[in-house]
Amino acid sequence: MTAGAPREVILVGRDAPVWLAACVLQQALGTAGVKITVVELPSRLQAADVYATLPALEPLHTRLRIEESKLIGVTRGAFTLGKRFVDTSGSAPAFFHAYGSHGARIEQKEFLPCWLRARKLGLQVGLEDFCLTAAAAKQGRMLVPDSQIEAHGFTDYAYHLSAIAYSALLKFIALKRGVAAHQAREARAVLHADGAIAGVELEGDRRIDGDFFLDATGEEGQLLSALAVQRASWRDHFVADRVLAAHGASIHPVPVYSEVRAWADGWVALYPTQMSTHICVAYSSAFLSDETALQAAARVAGTALHGAAVRACEPGRRAVAWERNCVAIGQAACVFDPVHSVDLQAVQVGLVHLLHLFPVQADYGVERAEYNQNIRSAFERIRDFQCAHYLLNRFGNSSFWTRAREQVLSPELTHKIATFRARGDVAYYEDETFMIDDWQALLIGHGVIPESYDPAVERTSPEVTQRELGRLLSFIRAKVEEQPSHSDYLQTVCATTPRA
């Protein structure tokens, strides 16, 4: 490290993003003499808010030494192996996007083309039936990898966590590990003459100075706004502008996946935890009032809803996430559409990139340029995944879904869908968050059946293919039966930790 590298880092924000950032920075840079201070603003969380996470969170927790037993025990959360998408109009079959691979190679050939060919020869079994992770989820079982499963393919899992409980846990950990914190109702950036941030002014004439800042204030991005960073709207890409969160009755046994149900005016997601089912509803104010949405959501979710709270959703990205000496994390950098619940993932992506580019001297223009470029492409590829979900819907006559089919696509997504339709090949870009298996599940699930497949699979005889497919199905059936039920697994995991 050379002279002038930031030492006093001030994190301004609220809820899980600011505390996750505090934990990550403290752990990674504490030994380098970087002091982490949090200015905590009032929470905006509602009891019904949930973090339906993606699989990458678990390794981050491991790195942060956050024990899973504690996480699940304290938050009364649940595991999830994926998402099931249901079109309630029945115009398209339901499908699973599970966090695991499909099938296994047959004579060294990728599985998807083998499946496509078998399908052409009359196979009736769906792609997701060859996904061990999806099969376990459907049976209400967790998937605990053994050496056979690891040799077979890839499997992963994520969590459903009450947002309030998870944020409280992160705060507890951050404070315990020596992060300094100030509570404030409001924080206002004070700029140096050169335009960089000098500190933040809090009510009651308090002022906290630092040399580097994180803006985790949420969508208004208070610090970035003080630095005049513009926001580009993604309204052309997304129809939903209202998001409703509510509690529904808990489901027994607790499902080990979430379900996203499309109805005429939007979609309703059910995220089960041990305490309740968190309900998330997305719709457009152009077609539906909040009141009607609540009624419709209860009907679609099949449960009475309580504790409902509605907020506006204006997807869009800041022109840059890092400006001068301030990095925006989470919604301050980018507001995503609620589908696929990527919010916490976006926080994590922002933090991981920041760690690898954290300034080592006073001039860090090159790191900033690299960061902004990486974050932009990472966020846009996440957006593509979400866009594909709307674009490819086959819901019948409905203003919401018709508009969704007419949304603007990025050139990358256009190319990706075209290539997949032509060949079953996923055009994979730099900085992708979702993996090839995720894209395959999404595209096939939405009915994009490739017109052709890798011709090399024709060299395998149909008999061998058929035998191997049968063997895979038997393996999956047998392995699923060995797995613990989600309820049992939750009990085992929670039993290892004292209740908070």
Place this chain on the structure above:
Amino acid sequence: MIKVVIVGGGSAGWMCAAGLVAVLPRSHYQVTLIESDEIGTVGVGEATLPALKDFNDLLGIDESNFMRETRATFKLGIEFRDWDLPGDRYVHPFGSFGQLWGGIEFQHHWMRARQRGLNPDRFEAYSCAIRACQRNAFEFPDSQFTRSTHYAYAYHFDATLYADYLRRWAIGRGVQRMEGQVTEVALHPESGNIATLTLKSGARIEGDLFIDCTGFRSLLLGQTLGSEWQDWSHWLPCDRALAVPCERSGDLTPYTRSTAQTGGWIWRIPLQHRTGNGYVFSSRFISEEDARETLLRQLDGRALAEPKLLRFRAGRRVHAWQRNCVGIGLASGFLEPLESTSIFLIQRAIQDLLRLMPVTGAADLADRRLSDEFNRGSDALYDRIRDFLILHYVANRRSGQPLWDHVRAQELPPSLRHKMRLFEVRGHVPYYKDGFFSRDSWLAVLFGQGLRPAAYDRMADGVPLAQLDAGMRELLDRIHAHVEQMRPHSEVIENYCSDVPAARQVASL
């Protein structure tokens, strides 16, 4: 049935023919290759990258047999001499540097060890492959290797013999070879796709998909379809090479050598039966006569032929796949062989083509959706290799030499300038999902050409200093012990793939 017609029979043509028959179902594809004995191939000694082993494995080729037939030797890296300043040497190895501690890359720990007075050895000492190169040692890598001793290997071989080898292999598996020169290319009047080729003999050959392996002539892709050429010669001004084989002398090095010259650089590629040499130069900055004289003076054995002149230009076709024609090899682009990428570029193009191959019954054999994806991959690969090559020419202190001064004065591709800055500021090296080159390769050349980061990643401070000190020492011991167990390269070659191992062994008793 799809009829694939390959025009041109050098390394590109025969690698392509072999790849297609090895992978595609013969009931659906018919592969024809047209070549002419009257047209010479570039065919000088070739140095390759480790990926070639994957290609040979795809074909199911027996390694020792292939090496015997092509007079091949092993290659663990490239030695660069005199690139920064006269007398300098460094090796770009096909292997890792050091290991990760706390998830942080090795160069940061090394920088920290230096700054904190732990007196670590030179950066290159922490590479198993480099140490093996320095000792002319070789051993087959073990899949159980940890990162600290990880390396891969490539080959030096006679490219003409490799093409011959693949020709026999491919013809034995159903590729139809036609002798002749293409004199006319007819396009389909409506689609504009290539429809028919006419040979000098008058024979007409129809096809569905045409693969242009005609080298710099780019007969189909460039001359007929007019795929636009993007010129990079302002960054890479070398436009000639003089190639000459000489007698083998001294130890058999398990690496290619590249020695910087005032007008370019000289390669040295050790084969079993001779050593390949060549001077890649820029005709703007040195005359052919001077280049020839310099080359011959620097040979380490008697010249076995007259130096042969090759002409080229750095750049690439904007669309390597256009309509129903795919350019592979020099027909689609050229980057000087400084980092042995020529055969690698051919291989990658073949693999991408196989992945995106038009199929029987397709409505359109010139499906833009497939060619767009092919070209996207090809663009990224060419751009990144280009940056890596330019790095050698700009990161050095060879001032007062017109060629070198010229390149250093050019405005760099922004992508390269950015990479160099990130390294200089903080030892950061790029990571690509599937591109070239790897982080370790960038490290080798960035350090080798004399760049030094001003600071290291602050997360490296998480490792206690005493632990780092012990770890670095232990690492060095492990690398030394590992290389100690290797055999001399020449001994491995003799036992594994030489023509005369038994005779020599008897004689030496």
